Amino acid sequence: MNCIFCDILDGKRDGHFLYEDDSHVSFLDKYPIDVGHSLIIPRKHHETITDMTPKDVGSIFSLAPKIAKAILIATGADAFSLGQNNGKAAKQIVPHVHIHIIPRYNDKGTVWTKRQISNDAELSELAKKIRSALT
Template sequence: MKNHGNIRPKESNRWIKIVNNCIFCKIVKKEIPATIVYEDEHTLAFMDIGPIVKGHVLVIPKTHYDPLTETPDEIVAQLHTVAKRIAQAQIDGLGADGVNIMQNNGAAAGQEVPHIHVHVIPRFTDDGHHWNWAAKKYDDFEEMAELAEKMLSSFHL
């Protein structure tokens, strides 16, 4: 598990550089400004400066973790508990008609900052943003079953 927030001497200089240059870690350390929406001992939520829709919030752990698959379950749970509360605040406070809650994991998935974070995006009927998720098709149910089996055989609790 990579916990880049509590770097030990045996960890590489590469990871130290990642944490020292992480924009989210700099926000946590108050080295750069952010508009904070929520903060507790382990979690920080702030306005995204490049929002998909106005009111877009990022929820991060105060300790540097990445990727999702190496982040402790309790941290992932805390991020989503806060995301749920932010979503309700967007509905109640901003009048959002719906909310997208997303976590992009890895560059291929669109992750730009290598510090686990959850996007909480208020949605309005007329906000003009549309996800372009073109649905793909499986050749047959057998192909689907084979892929499911590959995942299940690697599943860890």
């Protein structure tokens, strides 16, 4: 199966990793809505959360506060949003379950549809900062 996130998990594509455990990984979104936009995904390929057990859904969401806190510290963002889309009509682009953590800044009007391509060196530096803010 052709899945960008499975490729990242298999090391076939680069990812700027923030966190990993036996069942999940978190990395920076390559096309961030804003600085620090990150994803949490299950290692196991599921297309939507309705394909997962309630327990697995709970365990992936339970990582969000920990990772979001580190992102806020590292980026200086004022707030964050969580996003989790299921299905094409919901604008799920990669068919592998993922939770978006999107930092929000008081002085920026973040628009969901305006995504940018960030530079690899910047992402790598940012990922390092977030990893060191993870407790």
